[in-house]
Amino acid sequence: MKRFVWISTTLLLMGILACTFGRESNDAAQLSTTNVVETNSEVSILAALPSSATVDFGNPKGGTRQARHSLVPRTVVISVNGSVTYNIGGRHQPAIYAPGTKPNDINPSGGLVNDSNNRIVLGPLQVGGSWTTPVGTFSVPGRYLVICNITSHFFDEDMYGWVIVEKP
Numbered sequence: 001m002k003r004f005v006w007i008s009t010t011l012l013l014m015g016i017l018a019c020t021f022g023r024e025s026n027d028a029a030q031l032s033t034t035n036v037v038e039t040n041s042e043v044s045i046l047a048a049l050p051s052s053a054t055v056d057f058g059n060p061k062g063g064t065r066q067a068r069h070s071l072v073p074r075t076v077v078i079s080v081n082g083s084v085t086y087n088i089g090g091r092h093q094p095a096i097y098a099p100g101t102k103p104n105d106i107n108p109s110g111g112l113v114n115d116s117n118n119r120i121v122l123g124p125l126q127v128g129g130s131w132t133t134p135v136g137t138f139s140v141p142g143r144y145l146v147i148c149n150i151t152s153h154f155f156d157e158d159m160y161g162w163v164i165v166e167k168p
C-alpha cells in the first residue's frame with residue numbers, strides 16, 4: 001500500500017512538472033510569434049508611405065465659413081519627391097513654404113499674401129479644378145506649410161495645412 005502511494009505521488013509530481021514545462025514552452029512560442037508580427041507591422045508601415053496624396057482645398061458645401069476655407073485632411077504624409085494634388089473648392093491659390101516656416105512667419109502684402117520669403121512654389125489662383133505640386137517641390141524631408149494665398153482666407157479663416165515629407 002505504501003509503495004502504491006509513493007508511485008502515485010511520483011506520477012502526480014511528474015504530471016505537474018510536465019504541465020509546467022509544457023506551459024513555459026507554449027509561452028515562449030507565443031512570445032516569438034508576437035515579435036514576428038510586430039516586426040512585420042513595422043515593415044508594412046514603412047512600405048505604406050505613399051508617394052502622393054490628395055487634399056480638398058476649400059469646400060464650397062462646408063457648413064461654416066471656416067469649413068469652406070479648410071484643407072481636408074489638414075496634414076498629409078508623403079515620401080521624398082512625392083506630390084500632392086489639391087482639389088480646389090471655390091476660389092483659392094495654394095502656396096507652399098519651406099520646412100521650418102510657421103503661419104506666424106507669413107506677412108501679407110494686400111488682398112493676396114504674396115510673401116515670397118521661404119516660398120517654394122505658388123500655385124495658380126483658380127476657381128475649382130485641381131492643381132498638383134510640380135516635381136522638386138518636396139525634395140527634402142520636413143514639414144511644409146501650405147497656405148491659401150488669398151489674405152482673408154489665410155488670416156481670417158486659418159486656411160492652411162501641412163505636408164510632412166519623410167524618407168521612405
Ligand SMILES: [Cu+2]
Nearest residue numbers: 092148150153
Ligand atoms: Cu482660399
